[in-house]
Amino acid sequence: MTRPIRIPQRVALGAVGGALALALTACGGGAAGSGGDAGSASQADPGAFPVTVQTQFGTATIPRAPQRVVALGWSDQDAALALGVKPVAIVKTEDGFKNGVGPWAEQALGDARPQVLDTTDGYPIEKVAALHPDLILAVQSGLTSADYGKLSQIAPTVGYLSGRTAYGTPWEEQTELIGKALGRGKEAAQAIAAVDQSLTRDAATYPQLKGKSFLYAFPQPSNGRVVLYTDERTRVLERAGLVLDPVATGAPKLNSFSNALSMEHLGSLTSQALLVWYSTPENQQQLESNPVFKGLPAVASGAYLPVNRTLAQASSAPSVLSIPWSAEQILPALAKSLH
Known part of the structure; x- marks a missing residue:
């Protein structure tokens, strides 16, 4: 199969517009520094927690704003970063990526240095557990029920919705799910709207x-x-x-x-x-x-x-x-x- 770039799990696989920049600025203040906590409770939407997220493999109940987020989806770290949360670990997607993220995410990552996990042979369960996460994101992923069973014993795990295929979640849905899990639904909606606006501008520009x-x-x-x-x-x-x-x-x-x-x-x-x-x-x-x-x-x-x-x-x-x-x-x- 040919889903670029790295083959993870068992899968054979204009510039940032002004509106998006404003959305990211609005939701990015006060994010944690390198390798530390993912964010602070003060950044969550009022009354956001506890929150329950139902996905294909089970229900994740998140009692409070996550402080240590592990992002196991291919681009889940992008959604988290856009919402001001810096994961403590992300998956390896491309050997040449500085600090594990693409150039589009470097500014949002800042000085954070998440651990980069190689999932070529499956999720490294022991390494994930050693990070002591309080939330695991696996939305844009190849998550299986067996994977979910192991990961959900470590921390609340948010996979993809029922009816979706592995690596088949639309970016809007991915952002909504991750925003809900992080207690930042309003910021997620703003980020989605900003990208929608940028695409509309692109169509008019070209x-x-x-x-x-x-x-x-x-x-x-x-x-x-x-x-x-x-x-x-x-x-x-x-x-x-x-x-x-x-x-x-x-x-x-x-x-x-x-x-x-x-x-x-x-x-x-x-x-x-x-x-x-x-x-x-x-x-x-x-x-x-x-x-x-x-x-x-x-x-x-x-x-x-x-x-x-x-x-x-x-x-x-x-x-x-x-x-x-x-x-x-x-x-x-x-x-x-x-x-």
Whole structure:
């Protein structure tokens, strides 16, 4: 499976707008320093605790404002940071990330230095327990009932909602759930509204994008196929006016977040814009040297965007922090070539 970037668990997988900046400023004051408590009770909404959060694997009852939060979802730390809470531990998503977070979250992280947990072989239960958390976030995660059983014995654990798939929670829902668990529902609503406004502004700023078809792909030469995403990363781009090409949804289903075509059907990728992320430079060189690829409409017109690993991570698990950042990397480049 091909869900960038690090394969955790058992899964085979414009700049920040003024409104968002104001929202983060409003909810970020007084957050804890490096490696210490996650936040203070004075920051929670009045009357927020105790709070009960019902998710797919069980109910988490949080008696008071959490002071030591462990974020086990891919982008759960982003939502927490946006709400002024600095987790004591987060999961490793990309080797090159300074202090474990993407560049979109560095300012919100400040001088905090959370422990970075490697979940490639599953959640490190003993390490989590040793951190003495009073809340575990696993919303944008691959949580299983067995995982939940172990983690919930350590601390109240908030997973994804019933009916959602692993790593399949929309960013708005993720922010709402985490905001509720942290007692910061008002701040969560403000942060969501700010990102919504930034996406609306993006659509107005780049009218060239409106109605243009696009695909977000990932080549797998070893499997002889091209993965076409149909998940949150494409939904965010649709908010900016782009339209997902029907070839993505019509291709044979690969998993809950993507479909795939065999490489022999590469010529059917006739969308007006094309984003492709590559796991290795060799894969990029191989695809870009393919004569069929060179002749694709998006490539020939210049509306082709190679996606690096950092941007792939930002867009694959979109959050209130990463969406404005990734929009700045993607939208101007595509708008320049689309008419």
